[in-house]
Amino acid sequence: MRMIPEDLKYTKTHEWVKVEGNKVRMGITYHAQEQLHDIVYVELPEVDTEVSKGDTLGVIESVKAASDFYAPVSGKVVAVNNEVADQPELLNQDPYKNWLVEIEMSNPDELNELLSPEEYKKLLEEES
């Protein structure tokens, strides 16, 4: 379970979510960065952008391809981690420490739709 921390929630599209009061921090999972490999570019949303759950939040590019990442919950973007835009390889080095976007939730009930670590583990097993 080293690759799926117990204190986080997850999405089917391989984002992790950490809840802090009425805000969440999100990033991509170990599995996501492992699949992408060689991450070389990260495009983050503008602060203050209003997003709905499932909207494209930004783009992560490996040498080979570009992949979108998605808003795990609805709300307003209140912070982005520019450090990963400057050093995209940080996502390969530690995808859980290096978060991408902080969202102020407009509908905290949506948290119930996220996957538990156990459910996410099951998803990975099904996909492999």
Place this chain on the structure above:
Amino acid sequence: MKTTALHDVHIEMGAKMTEFAGFHMPLWYKGIVEEHMAVRKSVGVFDVSHMGDILVEGKDATEYLSYILPSDFSKIEVGKATYTAFINHRGILIDDTIVTKLGEDRYLVVPNAATTDLIYHWMFSLSGGYDLSLQNISSEFSSIAVQGPNAEKVLQEIVEEDLSKLGFFHAANVTLKGIKIKENILSGDKAYLSRTGYTGEDGFEFVVPNENIVELWKKVLEVGEKYGIEPCGLGARDTLRLEKGFLLSGQDFHPHEEPRTPLEAGISWVIDWDHEFLSKDVLLKIKEEKKYELFRGIILKERGIPRHGFLIYKDGEKIGHITSGTMSPVLKVGIGLGYVKRPYIKVGTEVLVEIRGRKVKAEISKPRMVK
């Protein structure tokens, strides 16, 4: 999905696999960037068995190939490999290829994986009246490419013959130390070896019967170990060729989706104008009008990666589009290849590339972006 004779070896070695041209092929082993740099600095080995192999034999072989291709093989010596291209009656590229003159009346044509069947039928349809035979031997033979500045040193430990005497774009049948090559139609009881590649580095490509390829692959990795050899996937193959501005058939040109003449694609040098060949008149007219767009390199000046289909702008006007792009492991910036209208083809022209709605500064370059 089709597989190569090395498929199980790739799986055993832990390669990340992908589908390419109907084949299940390695995308990378350790990572695209690491494999890319191994080839630039030392040596890497690629499974390129998905590429086609067509034998052309007979007394009219030279005349025939010199008509269906823009190269004149009557002027080419035995043992020489020639980069050239298949073009249709409208002068449009169908595929690029390497044709090697094995003997006075004997040639090996190597088309791309996705186009091999098409090219075989195309060649067949144009062969009427010529005294020759065509054989698609692709499924019986496997190929590996050993590429990089240390490729010669690695292979010299396996090959009996002196490789310093095998010139760039020349081929020979060679004897391998400790590997008994199965008797075959291409090269008898020897291994076919050419000093060719798709990486822009010095390098070699073997073609051997399927039965011999696993042993050869393992041997190359074993003797290459002291040079830090890396097994490489199609990911590095793509980034390596992109930095050097080499065309990718089906992506940088395609008879329907990206119809381009060899003039536009920047390979007019493959054309020998001093002989008659298919669609010469059409190409001559296009050449004289000189209105065609040109294949160029595009180097980003800001953060971002150009990808296939992205548009290129100058002063608010669309002047071209990207056909291939990546992050250059050597230059560490986004680079692309694509077609640009005249007069914006000049090296150093400042342009903008539209990346998901954002306009990013870039500069026009020769296709070869890494020297």
